[in-house]
Amino acid sequence: MSSILFPELRESVWRANLALVKAGLVTLSFGNASGVDRAAGVMVIKPSGVPYDDLRPENLVVLSLEDGSIVQGDLRPSSDTPTHLLLYRRLTEIGGVVHTHSSAATAWAQAGRSIPPFGTTHADHFHGSVPVTRQLSENEVAGEYERETGVVIVETLERLGLHATEMPAALVASHGPFTWGRDAREAADNATALEAVAAMATQTLALNPDCGPVNQYLLDRHYLRKHGPNAYYGQRRK
Ligand SMILES: [Zn+2]
Numbered sequence: 001m002s003s004i005l006f007p008e009l010r011e012s013v014w015r016a017n018l019a020l021v022k023a024g025l026v027t028l029s030f031g032n033a034s035g036v037d038r039a040a041g042v043m044v045i046k047p048s049g050v051p052y053d054d055l056r057p058e059n060l061v062v063l064s065l066e067d068g069s070i071v072q073g074d075l076r077p078s079s080d081t082p083t084h085l086l087l088y089r090r091l092t093e094i095g096g097v098v099h100t101h102s103s104a105a106t107a108w109a110q111a112g113r114s115i116p117p118f119g120t121t122h123a124d125h126f127h128g129s130v131p132v133t134r135q136l137s138e139n140e141v142a143g144e145y146e147r148e149t150g151v152v153i154v155e156t157l158e159r160l161g162l163h164a165t166e167m168p169a170a171l172v173a174s175h176g177p178f179t180w181g182r183d184a185r186e187a188a189d190n191a192t193a194l195e196a197v198a199a200m201a202t203q204t205l206a207l208n209p210d211c212g213p214v215n216q217y218l219l220d221r222h223y224l225r226k227h228g229p230n231a232y233y234g235q236r237r238k
Pocket of ligand 1: 030100101175176
């Protein structure tokens, strides 16, 4: 058997996929995490439809970032692979992508609503409302559907002037959330935070349908103490 390529990247993507299950974000096999090695020009992603219990780092699929060809792997990659590839190509600062159908975040996506920042939990992770995309057109769905899903995410960020590092999530209308980060682990953490924030937002509106977003100064304070050059929350990341 030939040697396993990119063992560390495989391990980190494998752990991120399992973290989604542990966080309760995965229903059946709806969910996938990927990570990239930009220097090597490769992406590692979960294979399609493999039960999480059977998932091993060796089962993951390694693809070329440039043309999507399989570099190593016997199994078919996740059917959402073209979305992941598009996001890595267009959002050049990200190193990990996660997609789930976690219920609270998916409910907002299905409702076609962006998630307002109602409190500091939201502000700790997302610098403003988590955006929702427009609906894909019939042509986009009939064509390269998974790639178009990535296109509409990037289009939404650009339309709203959002930078991928400050807004590491988007809701695809009538579908569900995509999140990203510096690596697969951070993308999984953001998926977990997004689900918590979405559930809290739903409950907030149930209790007070007129509730508005947090004050901008509180949003900024919470976001900036965890992110950016003057961050001081937690421990420095190696
Ligand atoms: Zn999906």
